[in-house]
Amino acid sequence: MKYHFLGNMECPSWLLEEICTNFSNMTVLKFKQLCTRAAHLILHDNDDTVLSNTSEEIHTVNHSNLVLIGDWFLLKPAGYDCPFEDLEKEIVQLGLPPEHGKQLRKVYEVYKNELMEKVKNSVHREPHATVLDFSATSVTFETDSQVYDVSMNGNMMSQFKNDIENSLSKLKDFAGTLPTSPQ
Incomplete structure (x- = not known):
């Protein structure tokens, strides 16, 4: 039950x-x-x-x-x-x-x-990240005044992209189940 x-x-x-x-x-x-x-x-x-x-x-x-x-x-x-x-x-x-x-x-x-x-x-919030540049094998982004360059092979980048898309989809589904707060 x-x-x-x-x-x-x-x-x-x-x-x-x-x-x-x-x-x-x-x-x-x-x-x-x-x-x-x-x-x-x-x-x-x-x-x-x-x-x-x-x-x-x-x-x-x-x-x-x-x-x-x-x-x-x-x-x-x-x-x-x-x-x-x-x-x-x-x-x-x-x-x-x-x-x-x-x-x-x-x-x-x-x-x-x-x-x-x-x-x-108590919900953990990551700082906002801004994508500065990307290619088929790397992503460069900035968060909290720090620049990060992440390089991957093509298969890893493809998997990374799929993981992010799946996560975003699940977050949107989850957000739809939350009660709206009175403004």
């Missing part, structure tokens, strides 16, 4: 196991605090105020649980613009108790816009 919060992909079996064996056994309060702490750590790195405002019980939590909740239950859904309701419904479908799902939803609702911005700003 495919899940919206995972980008319409199937849930990895290891994540399902973590949900069933690890998070389902936590108290609701501990799970909510864990989700809140994960959101703060994602958005504010090591902010000592969030660490001091959590109960003693939460300080004993494994760091990998924070990363897992932060990356898989908060950042991924935000990156796919998953609605609050879908996240809650799907996470409960995967075995998290309904009350835990409600707490995750509440934390996600509070931080969704900031998480979406974090995802958007």
